[in-house]
Amino acid sequence: MLKIEDAKKTFLSGTPNERAALRKLNLTLNQGDFVTVVGSNGAGKSTLFNAVCGNFLLDEGRILLDGQDITFMPEHKRSRVIGRVFQDPMRGTAPHMTIEENLALSYSRSKKSPLRFAIRKSETQMFREYLSRFRMGLEDRMDAKVGLLSGGQRQVVTLLMCTMVSPKLLLLDEHTAALDPATAARVMEITKEIVEKDKLTTMMITHNLSAALETGNRTIMMDDGEIILDVSGEEREKMTLNGLLDMYSQKRRKQMDNDRMLLV
Numbered sequence: 001m002l003k004i005e006d007a008k009k010t011f012l013s014g015t016p017n018e019r020a021a022l023r024k025l026n027l028t029l030n031q032g033d034f035v036t037v038v039g040s041n042g043a044g045k046s047t048l049f050n051a052v053c054g055n056f057l058l059d060e061g062r063i064l065l066d067g068q069d070i071t072f073m074p075e076h077k078r079s080r081v082i083g084r085v086f087q088d089p090m091r092g093t094a095p096h097m098t099i100e101e102n103l104a105l106s107y108s109r110s111k112k113s114p115l116r117f118a119i120r121k122s123e124t125q126m127f128r129e130y131l132s133r134f135r136m137g138l139e140d141r142m143d144a145k146v147g148l149l150s151g152g153q154r155q156v157v158t159l160l161m162c163t164m165v166s167p168k169l170l171l172l173d174e175h176t177a178a179l180d181p182a183t184a185a186r187v188m189e190i191t192k193e194i195v196e197k198d199k200l201t202t203m204m205i206t207h208n209l210s211a212a213l214e215t216g217n218r219t220i221m222m223d224d225g226e227i228i229l230d231v232s233g234e235e236r237e238k239m240t241l242n243g244l245l246d247m248y249s250q251k252r253r254k255q256m257d258n259d260r261m262l263l264v
């Protein structure tokens with residue numbers, strides 16, 4: 001499905017601030033995998049997502065999606081088949097456009113149809129039904145400018161924009177981290193609902209280690225540009241939070257350093 005081969009990326013190469021962010025990283029995702037990604041600050045988690053999305057080109061290595069080599073495919077083309085939600089609710093939606101206009105824009109983009117300014121009646125109905133599934137009352141606010149919504153509502157709109165037409169890959173970069181606990185829990189429920197219904201191949205970065213072990217079917221841990229742990233199946237079911245931290249300490253001979261880590 002997604003195959004990353006020997007991906008290498010060094011930032012500020014040749015300067016005193018040189019930083020190896022990905023060190024010959026290899027990762028293969030199976031169709032329908034829901035992988036949680038954990039690791040210390042600066043481990044390279046967001047950089048891994050940036051590499052997959054084409055935010056920069058790799059120094060070395062290859063990225064294949066569904067058998068297609070996308071290593072040199074420009075970011076805007078990849079974004080048609082890769083959905084991404086960031087931590088910051090301000091990203092991902094256009095604040096001066098309404099909920100409906102935002103949905104229509106991403107719908108027409110992922111359908112590869114040319115940009116249209118007229119929204120068809122059938123589409124309005126489809127967007128309304130889609131929004132109502134998530135019971136946040138957004139279906140009654142389709143004419144509201146997205147900039148007026150709460151952070152949680154905006155994250156849900158972004159999530160829907162990314163998944164209305166099933167992406168080949170969904171990338172969630174701490175997408176609930178900026179929300180209050182109750183809203184974060186609701187957005188996580190909605191996320192699971194969407195991923196399960198459409199069997200989306202998904203990677204989710206989280207600093208909540210318990211959530212990482214409870215969500216999805218596989219957990220990878222990154223450190224210093226490498227994947228140092230990749231657990232699934234029975235091994236993962238038996239894994240406890242302390243077990244996870246112990247494995248990190250054993251491999252790296254130090255404690256995990258993550259200032260946003262939630263152990264609950």
Ligand SMILES: Nc1ncnc2c1ncn2[C@@H]1O[C@H](COP(=O)(O)OP(=O)(O)OP(=O)(O)O)[C@@H](O)[C@H]1O
Pocket residue numbers: 011012019020021039040041042043044045046047048
């Ligand atoms: N565009 C860039 N230019 C220079 N350095 C960068 C760039 N992007 C990332 N880095 C560096 O690469 C390393 C990995 O950063 P990354 O953002 O991937 O970490 P992370 O695992 O997402 O951490 P966090 O948990 O804090 O979000 C860091 O040292 C970071 O400073």
Ligand SMILES: [Mg+2]
Pocket residue numbers: 045046047
């Ligand atoms: Mg990050």
